[in-house]
Amino acid sequence: MPTNRRFLLQRRPQGDPVAEDFALVEAPTPDLADGQFLIRNHYASLDPAMRGWMDDADSYMPPIPLGTPVRASTIGVVEASRADGFTPGQWVMGLNAIEEYSVGTVGGFTQPIDPAAVPSITNYLSLFGAVGMTAYFGLFEVCEPKPGETVLVTGAAGAVGSIVGQLAKIHGCRTVGIAGGADKCARLTDRYGFDAAIDYRGKDEAALTAAIAQAAPDGVDVIFENVGGIILDAGLMNLNMGARVGLCGLISEYNSTAPVGARNLWRLIVKRASIRGLLVMDFVARFGEGAAQMGQWAAQGKLVVDEHVDEGIDNAYPAFMRLFAGSNQGKMILKLA
């Protein structure tokens, strides 16, 4: 019987997660009950939202219980099954955890996936996973950009942001991306086709506000917000009348014990603008539609997707922390097998 290495949440992080908040342990591979199947996880998705799941907060999912493995979307292969519709050798994707083996249940979140339908099986964690669907439905359904409008994307070099920028461009919008560092900014324009890129490093709110004004001389009609703090505040200063802010994430605040907050909400009054929270779960029933459309654009070469794969469950902690340091280049994935 193989053992199951599991990456546990041992303690709720205070501010920045530290290595001691987690523990890598070995456990027996679980037994299966009727209706269950054993998944050998090959890839785990690492996402900023997981930081929120580590807090003891009332949210859209219960907190990860202490002493259990860190919840994550995974891709794996069914290794054993006592469940109809799941057979050994079959690829599956589901909301599981950072561990070598997970147990799936019929009627749960784990679903079969087709490796022949995608260039790489990992695309189910990027373009065809929550990340891609967040970009697609968040932009088109929540932000409702019109061709010719200017779309500002924060965290633009990240997994979601890089797709949002490309989708907005395909839609006929002017796109401005904000990211940290010259390399990422070059990637925004050269690889993701942003019309302009702004490096937030070394800029205070006033400098960011001026940089956005320069990059978006006609003002900003849509913000796809992944960051929060002074980056959001600077965006708010550049809104056009009736602008829409789709609030996808606030990564700059997640590890902060004293969040900066949004101090320029008064701009919403001046510009009769709105901020709307978005969560990909609301669009699950329409994932097929989003995947089909994005698959087509990807096949036409209009949409590139980058994945940053770190190897080994031993590296779960440093790989996760890349998200906050911004040292990943593309969708962060941990290879487990």
Next chain:
Amino acid sequence: MPTNRRFLLQRRPQGDPVAEDFALVEAPTPDLADGQFLIRNHYASLDPAMRGWMDDADSYMPPIPLGTPVRASTIGVVEASRADGFTPGQWVMGLNAIEEYSVGTVGGFTQPIDPAAVPSITNYLSLFGAVGMTAYFGLFEVCEPKPGETVLVTGAAGAVGSIVGQLAKIHGCRTVGIAGGADKCARLTDRYGFDAAIDYRGKDEAALTAAIAQAAPDGVDVIFENVGGIILDAGLMNLNMGARVGLCGLISEYNSTAPVGARNLWRLIVKRASIRGLLVMDFVARFGEGAAQMGQWAAQGKLVVDEHVDEGIDNAYPAFMRLFAGSNQGKMILKLA
């Protein structure tokens, strides 16, 4: 020729306005050109929004130029006219300034009003003015409450908030109001019919959050926000799924040189909720509709409106500052004649 006493903005306030930011001066009564008429102002409306007009900020109106009288809605009587449609003795309302005499122009914002149509001519600055219309259209058009939902009103004892609470109640909502002090809270329940009142004084964000949870056990579906800061943050912690926050004002932040900001925007994601800025100017074309409906409710005794009238242009500064101290009881009006 009478002189014209005018309450000038002499200096842009830094934080709390101080008396020295203003000056009361005497000027000659202005001469009229063709198409103009002279208004003897009887009442000036004092509103929190005027604080924003004093800043040198890009907003929905240009800043009040230094050395000119403080912009305000006024009610007055035409004293002389070189304009068709405006005759001496006629009551008019318009966006003028805190001064004894203003000059109106045909085609400008000043319009005739009918004193016979209202219990008190001052009602044109409260129920039938920007305040009442802000409450009516802000609540019904921007917040879209449904009967049975819970509506939280902040600044609930204020001019707009007290009307919003009554309108929500008429609409069949549960209403919770937040105000400062026991007297105001008693007024919320006893006079404006709120189902529950919360005194924000002495409460930190956690205590406010708990107090709202207790007063709104089914959660909050709509916030009509006039205050901002920790009061907004506490409201955000109590949102229901799909909740709507209508952002009318942020009075707690207007005089702050270091605004608190909103630190709980992440709740918008969790609850797929939205914050939308609202400004009454957008509904000018529908004021007749709003006035007719509210006039009917008022005549039926379903809607009470309080006005707090201070006398004399000499008192313009202390009367204005009541808005921030919360020492007014109802719509703040300055009597000029």
